[in-house]
Amino acid sequence: MPLSSPPLAAIKDDPDDLLFLEERKLPLDADGGPLAGPVWRILIVDDDADVHTTTTFALGNLEMQHRPLVFLHAYSAAQARELLAREGDIAVILLDVVMEEDDAGLHLVRFIRETLKLVDVRIILRTGQPGYAPEIDAIRDFDINDYKTKSELTRIKLYTTVTAAVRSYEQIRAIGKSRSGLDRIVRAGAELMALQGVADFAAGVLTQVGGILGCAASGVLCVHDPLDPTEPVDSVPQRLPVVACAGLFAPLAGAALTAQAHGAAADALFAIGAALAARENVYTNTAAALYFNGKSGRDFAAYIPLVQPLGDIEKRLLEVFCGTVAVGLENVELVSHLHTAAFYDQLSKLPNRTRLVEILDATLAGPARASSILSLVDLDHFAETNDALGHQFGDLLLAAVAARLQHCQGLNLTVARIGGDIFSVLGDAAVVNPEYILSLFATPFSIDGQDVRVSATMGLVRLAEHDGSGADALKDADIALKRAKVQQRTGHFYFSRSMGVEIRERVRMMHALRTGFAAGELFLAYQPQVDLVSRRPVGAEALLRWKTADGTQISPVVFIPIAEYSGLIIEIGEFVLRSACQELVRLRAGGHRDFTMSVNVSQVQFRHPLFLQMLRAALDDSGAPPAFVELEITESMAMEEPQQLIEMLAEVKRTGVSIAIDDFGTGFSSLSYLQRLQIDRLKIDRAFVTEITQSARGSSIAEMVIQLGRNLGLSVVAEGVEDERQAHILQALGCPMGQGFLFARPMAPAELDAWLLANTPA
Ligand code: C2E
Ligand code: CA
Ligand code: CA
Numbered sequence: 001m002p003l004s005s006p007p008l009a010a011i012k013d014d015p016d017d018l019l020f021l022e023e024r025k026l027p028l029d030a031d032g033g034p035l036a037g038p039v040w041r042i043l044i045v046d047d048d049a050d051v052h053t054t055t056t057f058a059l060g061n062l063e064m065q066h067r068p069l070v071f072l073h074a075y076s077a078a079q080a081r082e083l084l085a086r087e088g089d090i091a092v093i094l095l096d097v098v099m100e101e102d103d104a105g106l107h108l109v110r111f112i113r114e115t116l117k118l119v120d121v122r123i124i125l126r127t128g129q130p131g132y133a134p135e136i137d138a139i140r141d142f143d144i145n146d147y148k149t150k151s152e153l154t155r156i157k158l159y160t161t162v163t164a165a166v167r168s169y170e171q172i173r174a175i176g177k178s179r180s181g182l183d184r185i186v187r188a189g190a191e192l193m194a195l196q197g198v199a200d201f202a203a204g205v206l207t208q209v210g211g212i213l214g215c216a217a218s219g220v221l222c223v224h225d226p227l228d229p230t231e232p233v234d235s236v237p238q239r240l241p242v243v244a245c246a247g248l249f250a251p252l253a254g255a256a257l258t259a260q261a262h263g264a265a266a267d268a269l270f271a272i273g274a275a276l277a278a279r280e281n282v283y284t285n286t287a288a289a290l291y292f293n294g295k296s297g298r299d300f301a302a303y304i305p306l307v308q309p310l311g312d313i314e315k316r317l318l319e320v321f322c323g324t325v326a327v328g329l330e331n332v333e334l335v336s337h338l339h340t341a342a343f344y345d346q347l348s349k350l351p352n353r354t355r356l357v358e359i360l361d362a363t364l365a366g367p368a369r370a371s372s373i374l375s376l377v378d379l380d381h382f383a384e385t386n387d388a389l390g391h392q393f394g395d396l397l398l399a400a401v402a403a404r405l406q407h408c409q410g411l412n413l414t415v416a417r418i419g420g421d422i423f424s425v426l427g428d429a430a431v432v433n434p435e436y437i438l439s440l441f442a443t444p445f446s447i448d449g450q451d452v453r454v455s456a457t458m459g460l461v462r463l464a465e466h467d468g469s470g471a472d473a474l475k476d477a478d479i480a481l482k483r484a485k486v487q488q489r490t491g492h493f494y495f496s497r498s499m500g501v502e503i504r505e506r507v508r509m510m511h512a513l514r515t516g517f518a519a520g521e522l523f524l525a526y527q528p529q530v531d532l533v534s535r536r537p538v539g540a541e542a543l544l545r546w547k548t549a550d551g552t553q554i555s556p557v558v559f560i561p562i563a564e565y566s567g568l569i570i571e572i573g574e575f576v577l578r579s580a581c582q583e584l585v586r587l588r589a590g591g592h593r594d595f596t597m598s599v600n601v602s603q604v605q606f607r608h609p610l611f612l613q614m615l616r617a618a619l620d621d622s623g624a625p626p627a628f629v630e631l632e633i634t635e636s637m638a639m640e641e642p643q644q645l646i647e648m649l650a651e652v653k654r655t656g657v658s659i660a661i662d663d664f665g666t667g668f669s670s671l672s673y674l675q676r677l678q679i680d681r682l683k684i685d686r687a688f689v690t691e692i693t694q695s696a697r698g699s700s701i702a703e704m705v706i707q708l709g710r711n712l713g714l715s716v717v718a719e720g721v722e723d724e725r726q727a728h729i730l731q732a733l734g735c736p737m738g739q740g741f742l743f744a745r746p747m748a749p750a751e752l753d754a755w756l757l758a759n760t761p762a
Contacts, residue, residue, distance in 0.1 A: 038308070040064055040166050041089055043072045045080040045108065046096040046126070051150070055094060058155045064166045077104040081111060090121050091169040092145075092162055097127040109142045119143070120172045122165035126150050174313045198223075198329070202244030202300070205325050209290070209304055210246075212317055218247025219304040220268050222257055224276050237273055240301075248305065268303035275301045281318060285309040290318060292326040300329055345417040347395055348402035353474070356416040356424055360470030363426065364463060372463040373432040375425045376477045377405070378485065380455045382421035387642055397452060400445040408440070424477070434458050434492035457484045458492035465497075479503070510566045512548070513559055517572055522546050524579050525746035528755065529598070529717055529739040532731040537759055539596030541632070541739060542580040543746045544572070564604045573605040574614050581622035581629065583749060588628075592756060598630040598660060606633065612651055619655065626656030632683065634662045646676050653678050660717070665701050674712060682709050684735070686720025692729050699729055706735045 042059070044052050056071050063069065072087060074080035077099050084090070093112070097105035105125060112118050124146045145165050153161065202221045210217035222240035240257040242249075248264055257269040267287065275282045275289035276299055282289040288310060292300040310318070343355035351359065363372055379401065386394035398421065405415045405423055413427035425432050437458060444451035459481025466473050476495040484493035516522065526540040546554045563569040577599055584597040605611060619626050631652065649659060660681035661674075665688050688701040702718065709716035718730045721740030730738060744755055 040091040043093045092165045206246045220245040220249040221302040272301040351416040357470040374461045377423045379421040461495045527746040541598040581624035629657045632662040681715040684718040
């Protein structure tokens with residue numbers, strides 16, 4: 001409640017009327033005590049009671065710098081000491097020099113400055129006689145504001161002297177306050193920067209504002225997105241999400257200030273709205289609305305209830321603080337976005353590979369290592385599901401799997417998403433074991449109201465046995481996972497040291513393959529394909545062989561993956577295609593004019609940018625008619641990157657060659673997709689041919705593939721036909737062609753010539 005200005009005009013006009021001004025009462029509160037609020041406290045120390053009365057009478061109802069004066073009284077130096085030890089925030093002391101002793105006042109000054117260390121309080125010495133003036137040194141040393149004889153101090157002089165002292169006190173305090181305030185801001189800045197995330201930072205801001213204002217943290221800090229399309233332009237925001245809150249506003253955690261709010265929350269919304277609109281701090285006597293200018297489009301604002309109106313210094317300090325904070329908030333926002341992007345998977349919100357490696361490193365360095373297991377959990381046939389049912393569905397499925405794995409996070413596990421359909425679970429062996437983790441997949445996942453069954457394969461590493469880094473542990477888990485997938489028996493595999501040996505073995509083989517290929521150890525064998533009804537040869541599949549210098553044969557099942565892995569497959573594949581084309585030309589020259597040549601093409605080859613060019617060159621150079629050349633691609637390969645494959649196959653078809661899908665039935669092809677692929681032939685996988693005679697399921701899958709071929713107008717070849725019963729059943733089911741040991745093994749060209757001679761009816 002600011003009072004009106006002091007009657008300075010009256011003082012100037014008629015100084016001697018001062019004492020006769022209409023006496024105004026100090027503002028009193030309901031209890032009759034002085035009203036709470038800023039006042040100047042003046043201590044009068046004098047052994048003459050009259051001096052007290054005249055002083056209060058002269059100054060009592062005046063105010064200085066918009067504040068009333070309040071007087072404290074001491075009638076001796078001893079009493080003053082006692083009072084000073086008890087009372088704080090005294091602006092001015094009017095001090096009598098001569099009291100108990102001649103220089104009691106001077107001793108008191110020394111006590112105030114040196115013992116009590118009160119350096120801010122202004123001291124005005126008064127003495128009865130000029131003879132008792134203190135040394136000039138004392139005035140300087142003890143920071144005495146003024147020295148006056150009592151007779152000198154007319155009422156008007158007393159007023160101006162005390163006013164000057166009050167001003168000086170105010171300035172000293174302001175400098176001290178802003179110095180410590182600035183110190184505080186610098187410290188606050190450093191403390192705030194150490195906090196992670198916007199919410200922590202914002203909570204820190206509220207604490208620091210409390211610190212600057214010298215009160216407990218209280219208030220609410222909101223974020224405002226002016227680009228939010230739901231916000232009407234240029235009006236009081238309707239909804240401000242709360243980022244941090246404290247004190248009275250603590251219940252707003254996680255909520256928002258809305259137009260429906262009432263009470264303090266409504267005040268806060270209104271005040272924050274005003275600060276956001278003005279784009280600056282807005283103060284009232286009861287609250288401060290602080291504005292933090294966000295440079296990236298979003299603004300922040302805080303509402304701080306006040307115990308008393310803020311002074312200019314406090315406002316200026318807050319301004320400086322808000323500037324620092326705005327920059328800080330923005331950085332924290334950026335950093336936390338970067339942090340989330342760098343360490344967390346967007347889709348599942350789980351830690352990603354990078355974060356997992358950090359956690360692994362920490363686990364390996366700590367006591368948990370002894371009992372911890374790192375596992376990779378790979379969803380079976382996810383790529384197929386994704387293609388068949390759409391990426392959106394796939395994403396929902398991944399999120400559902402993430403949620404289920406995370407559900408057991410209460411058991412002190414780290415669940416992360418490593419990429420694609422591979423998750424990781426890290427934790428105690430009691431929980432992280434195939435029995436438990438795979439049991440989580442026993443219940444179907446509910447996606448879009450549909451029950452979806454997903455199985456998983458696991459690779460595991462016992463950290464106690466691991467002696468490398470976190471990244472190495474992850475690599476080992478990946479090796480174990482690959483092994484588990486190849487084995488396909490138990491659905492899981494624990495990494496063992498011997499697997500590291502295997503890797504060295506593979507590297508050794510890679511070198512051997514390179515030198516062997518250069519030395520001409522690789523060649524082709526040809527396995528005939530026959531018409532199941534007439535048993536006439538219709539073509540052959542070219543199959544790669546490797547016979548090392550010491551005479552050992554290495555299976556393509558072993559060395560093709562190594563050739564693919566090392567990139568050697570590009571050169572080897574070209575050699576295969578050229579050799580097969582030459583063999584086709586040779587056979588045609590031998591009279592086998594309707595004979596087709598099937599060539600296996602691996603995914604790595606197919607993806608190579610120069611594949612088409614290489615294919616055209618091989619056809620041109622050999623003179624092989626493209627219509628009699630067929631490329632076999634595997635079904636799993638046909639499932640990846642559908643659009644790219646569709647376009648690529650269209651290009652391949654333009655050269656005139658035909659396309660077969662190898663190992664058909666092992667993957668999961670959708671019908672509509674198959675139709676768009678422009679393929680010519682399906683090869684029934686050997687496993688389903690074997691099933692015809694050796695499994696309870698019998699011929700059902702072979703039957704389905706044959707049916708599918710018929711419906712799509714595709715040719716069908718059954719591979720791996722080993723006995724007559726299989727051949728007979730396949731023929732009865734309408735399968736036109738077969739390939740297998742029953743008819744012929746893969747053969748060298750000379751053998752093939754003999755076989756063709758023996759098996760081609762005249
Ligand atoms: P694939 O394309 O499915 O080849 C058929 C495999 O089944 C061949 O094994 C063949 O010898 C074998 N086979 C044929 N008839 C029978 C039978 O009646 N019973 C049994 N048990 N097996 C039979 P191979 O030659 O060991 O080739 C294995 C795999 O290596 C091939 O599977 C193919 O994926 C790959 N491969 C072979 N040659 C090449 C090549 O030149 N390039 C590429 N990229 N891959 C090749
Ligand atoms: Ca094949
Ligand atoms: Ca096959």
